[in-house]
Amino acid sequence: MRLRLAWVLLVAACGGDPHHDPVPATANAAREVIDTNLSFDVTAKTGLATITFGPSTAIGASLEVEGLTITQVTADDGTDMLFTPAGDFGLDASTKPSTVTIAYSYLTHENFEGVSVNGWTLNWPYYCGNMFPCHSQPSDGTTFELALQNVPAGKTAVFPATIASPAPAYQLAWSIDDYTEIELGTTTAGTMISTWWRAAGSNEMTKAVAGTQHLVAAFNWLETTLGAYTFGNHYGSVSVKWGPGAIGGMEHHPFIHIASPAIGDENTQVHEAAHGWFGDGIRLQCWEDFVLSEGTVSYLANRALDVVAPGTATWTADAAELATRNGTDPVWPQTCGAIDVIKDNLFTRAVYDRGEFFYKGIADKIGADKLDQALAAFYAAHHSDTGHMADMLTTIQTVTGYDPTACAQIWLLDRSSTTPPVPGPCP
Numbered sequence: 088m089r090l091r092l093a094w095v096l097l098v099a100a101c102g103g104d105p106h107h108d109p110v111p112a113t114a115n116a117a118r119e120v121i122d123t124n125l126s127f128d129v130t131a132k133t134g135l136a137t138i139t140f141g142p143s144t145a146i147g148a149s150l151e152v153e154g155l156t157i158t159q160v161t162a163d164d165g166t167d168m169l170f171t172p173a174g175d176f177g178l179d180a181s182t183k184p185s186t187v188t189i190a191y192s193y194l195t196h197e198n199f200e201g202v203s204v205n206g207w208t209l210n211w212p213y214y215c216g217n218m219f220p221c222h223s224q225p226s227d228g229t230t231f232e233l234a235l236q237n238v239p240a241g242k243t244a245v246f247p248a249t250i251a252s253p254a255p256a257y258q259l260a261w262s263i264d265d266y267t268e269i270e271l272g273t274t275t276a277g278t279m280i281s282t283w284w285r286a287a288g289s290n291e292m293t294k295a296v297a298g299t300q301h302l303v304a305a306f307n308w309l310e311t312t313l314g315a316y317t318f319g320n321h322y323g324s325v326s327v328k329w330g331p332g333a334i335g336g337m338e339h340h341p342f343i344h345i346a347s348p349a350i351g352d353e354n355t356q357v358h359e360a361a362h363g364w365f366g367d368g369i370r371l372q373c374w375e376d377f378v379l380s381e382g383t384v385s386y387l388a389n390r391a392l393d394v395v396a397p398g399t400a401t402w403t404a405d406a407a408e409l410a411t412r413n414g415t416d417p418v419w420p421q422t423c424g425a426i427d428v429i430k431d432n433l434f435t436r437a438v439y440d441r442g443e444f445f446y447k448g449i450a451d452k453i454g455a456d457k458l459d460q461a462l463a464a465f466y467a468a469h470h471s472d473t474g475h476m477a478d479m480l481t482t483i484q485t486v487t488g489y490d491p492t493a494c495a496q497i498w499l500l501d502r503s504s505t506t507p508p509v510p511g512p513c514p
């Protein structure tokens with residue numbers, strides 16, 4: 088997610104939902120979801136979810152379904168299955184994967200809490216249960232298949248039919264609007280890059296072309312520097328009508344969303360692309376590791392732009408923005424599964440900016456190329472799986488020989504002053 092202040096205000100304004108107790112990192116671990124096959128009728132607002140659980144010696148399974156009205160649950164032998172409205176299912180222990188098919192209806196939600204009446208979805212961080220039966224912990228990776236029926240006439244639904252590499256629940260989304268696709272080109276690894284703009288938007292084609300002018304090159308740099316993209320051979324950015332005041336993006340790989348006013352912003356375009364490696368390609372072990380996603384991609388967006396389009400990176404603007412922030416905001420809480428990413432104030436610019444300048448400080452100390460090698464090694468070790476920010480510090484030391492502990496103390500842990508640190512080479 089490319090967060091801006093307006094986006095914080097929007098999210099902050101949607102409190103009051105009863106669901107927001109943090110979901111512990113170990114919750115639902117007894118029965119992991121390994122595949123989620125979803126079919127939606129977007130006009131009738133019904134869904135059919137076939138959930139495949141991994142093998143487990145535990146009896147029973149649970150899913151988050153708080154916004155759904157379940158009408159039928161069927162076991163893989165075709166018989167009806169017992170369930171509670173809270174999402175507990177009468178599943179036997181099994182040494183093989185078990186499949187449950189759930190028919191349900193859903194409601195639209197505004198304020199970024201599921202399926203919007205305006206045709207798009209967004210369930211980050213823990214609203215997937217308003218959209219489909221799920222586990223919202225960022226560590227829980229599932230493959231997806233998605234189909235949409237009854238898309239309104241004259242409109243186009245942009246969504247991935249398949250996400251074949253494990254993804255967090257918040258990665259899945261669609262957007263339905265009056266879209267035109269521009270094919271921007273293909274990377275050397277063969278990934279086709281597109282962007283979709285809306286006829287109803289203001290001058291969107293011009294903005295989309297401007298915002299994506301270096302996107303193929305940046306994506307190519309990410310692939311060649313960090314490792315292979317794992318979410319298919321077609322990537323794209325989609326202009327989405329989030330509404331007044333919302334200017335950011337969301338890492339719905341392989342077709343990421345960008346708020347329509349921001350589609351001309353190159354940094355947002357590359358930021359969301361980089362989440363294909365950090366945040367999606369590597370999932371967070373806990374919400375406390377949020378900086379492993381947002382800090383890393385905030386750095387990578389500018390790093391990639393420095394290489395492929397010199398002069399377009401936003402280091403100076405980001406440093407100026409950082410200077411206006413409160414230095415006591417949390418960046419890297421030292422627990423796991425104990426916080427609510429929204430209510431405990433972790434969703435602020437502090438994570439983005441201080442994470443970005445943590446990496447920039449290391450790059451300025453040891454050389455950006457060396458840090459690239461550490462990021463690639465981390466991706467090789469953790470892609471399609473989870474990672475901790477602590478693992479990143481270890482990898483940086485192992486790969487580069489530089490111990491980032493003191494730098495992490497300054498940028499990620501020290502909250503003693505309301506004035507944030509000043510960017511510069513790490514000690």
Ligand SMILES: [Zn+2]
Nearest residue numbers: 088089090381
């Ligand atoms: Zn982001």
